[in-house]
Amino acid sequence: MTAGADGPQRTDARGARRSASASAVLRAVLDDGPIARSTIARRTGLSAAAVTGHTADLTRLGLLRELPEAELRRSVGRPHVPVGLDTGRHVVGALHLAVHHATVALLDVRGNVLVQHEEPHDGLPAKDLLARAAEILDDLLLGHAPDREPLGLGFATGGWVDRDSGTVVDHPLLGWRDVPVRDLLTASTGLTVAIDGHARSLVHAEQLFGHPRARDSVVQLFTGNVVDAAFATGTVVHHGPRSAAGAVAHLPVDDSSEPCRCGRTGCLEATVSEATLARKAGVSFPELLALATAGETAAVRLFQDRARLIGQAVALLLDVLNPAVLVLVDRSVAQVPGCLPAIRDEVRTRSRTCADPAETVVATSFPGAELATAGGAVLLDILYDDPLGPLLTHLSHAS
Template sequence: MTAAPDGPQRTDARGARRSAGASAVLRAVLDEGPIARSTIARRTGQSAAAVTGHTAELLRRGLLRELPETEVRRAVGRPHVPVDLDTGRHVAGALHIAVHHATVALLDLRGNVLVQHEEPHDGLAAEELLARAAEILDDLLLGHAPDRAPLGLGVATGGWVDRESGTVVEHPLLDWRNVPVRDLLAGSTGLAVEVDGHARALVHAERLFGHAKARESVVQLFAGNVVDAAFATGGTVHHGPRSAAGAVAHLPVDDSAEPCRCGRTGCLEATVSEATLARKAAETGLLGQPDFPELLALAASGDSAAVRMFHDRARLIGQAAALLLDVLNPAVLVVVDRSVAQVPGCLPAIRDEVRERSRTCADPAETVVPTSFPGTELATAGGSVLLHGLYENPFGPLLTRFSHAS
């Protein structure tokens, strides 16, 4: 008799089991670290031997560290040495591309933003902007993390992003079409690069580092100059063919005659975008010229006309939120919008609209929540594109590619 063949298929199945086990260990440490190996085994349902094996490999790769023994040494057997994430060894590079500026940042393994830099990019072509972002990332690594190894670079932006090919298929507000972002940045940085849509990226961030209920099911509604959405249930973020899911920009809203680039009027994005609001503020004489940050600051300081504009806009965002809640019925809907954090009354206005319109949402105050990352949502989006991949598969291509390059 000959031994059973151990072909590539069998090796793949074993590799997938091994990375699923390691992923569960790393997430248990993320949630509860410092934590003893025996507790990890209980939490993840794995054998003590399997947890010991995964932990040893994660320690070897510098993702975990052992803490000094704190518990009383047992009379028999191995001591209880807890393990925790090693946040001092690696950093995740992050890039978010908004319509008028790019955010470049570094995050640690817990998703904490260590440093972020905003760079205006009006007038730059895609290739120029990406080259500039690579230079800034280099500066941040040298200046803020000279002793840490970069895990790679995560990139998030609005519009239609195909994660599989690392391409921005279409981003009309940037005037980008089929830009091979991953390949361009991998070439200029020498790092592993992952690209995804920013709403999906923030879903990953909420599920890893944010709202506990997001792990059941979550809708992310992003309202900036780009307006889009993403949905996840169980462990899966929905992409759909070519990652086109979540395009709510042209959802019709009531009481809007705002012309849209699609040729119709009253589309969600055209009506509630930051550019539209700033333009309206200038038209009514509230501002000397259209400037969204200035309008936001005016509202945050309590100017009643500016506040009213944001409250009217919040009701429109609430219309979209109510529809998404009824179609997808998530455990939680996360609103990412700068006014929610800065202008009092915006989140209640969104919830009021949901209360009036939704047929399924019983408790908007519990279900409609602000982002867990106010002020760092863009950096967090970029970094989470990469960190999501790491937590899914800690022994995956990210670290392999990096260790080959170094």
């Protein structure tokens, strides 16, 4: 993958091969580090000389560092100086936009959220909201990472996000159409900015830092106020023309007569969105979630009924795409008793292909940090895909 239509492109096959090998070295250290160079060579199939060259490059760029030998599990034979990720040099900015609040955060290169800030934004126009987020990011960088070099800013949200043009094409719940988010954020932050849909970004996050089977094939389903999905085979996330893939908001759901903004009734998003549930309960969504988390019977039942409706969509996605794993991002799945089992039960009843819902249908690897992670992973995916590429070479030229 490249950084986008406006970003610098790789020029030749030799450069592409060099980038792919460096990426393999960095991922081997991410997965198994601290790790000896000889082990990296074995894992990646690269020659010892190639591994030495790449670890030197990646160390110079501040992504790897040599560690005292004691940190490596002792092996017989000559001594090896292990290398590990250098999580102290760089920082990645993250911005996620939900319907009612923005999450601004900083992550290290291992995907750990160092700090996150939630900012309500109801009523703010797009331009003002992005400018406000840029100010918050600046404060976080000054307050929490004064000695680190920012690699850039990743932006993620729901709805239809076109990565290549850097545009939020359509986000009906925010009222955004064709908002040039990448250009606006680049202008206000001065950083390299990349944007993507949050479900796709969370697929990258699962593949890099989360569920091991997500690297085989994975479906990510996001059910908040926005409902959308993403799909990857191997490490390739499917975008489709203008990145429109994953729009499951209007899948029909059985036994729902909920009116949808599209003019029909019984669409998935209209049926299971947080706003719908809160309206049914007559309290705000955070209040309802708190009641259910505390075990209040009526609130728990509302969430469990909703979980069965989500299970319908999960069963359909499993049958169409047959992924190794389907990952749910949903606040009730992590917090409310019985929700994940209810989704799996529904899958057991409805799916023709899923033999073991308990194995296949899982909760996100980033509970409580999924929104910050979604933002950061947009940029971290580019970093791990092409560690010798524009993100860092741009910095090393600048410094």
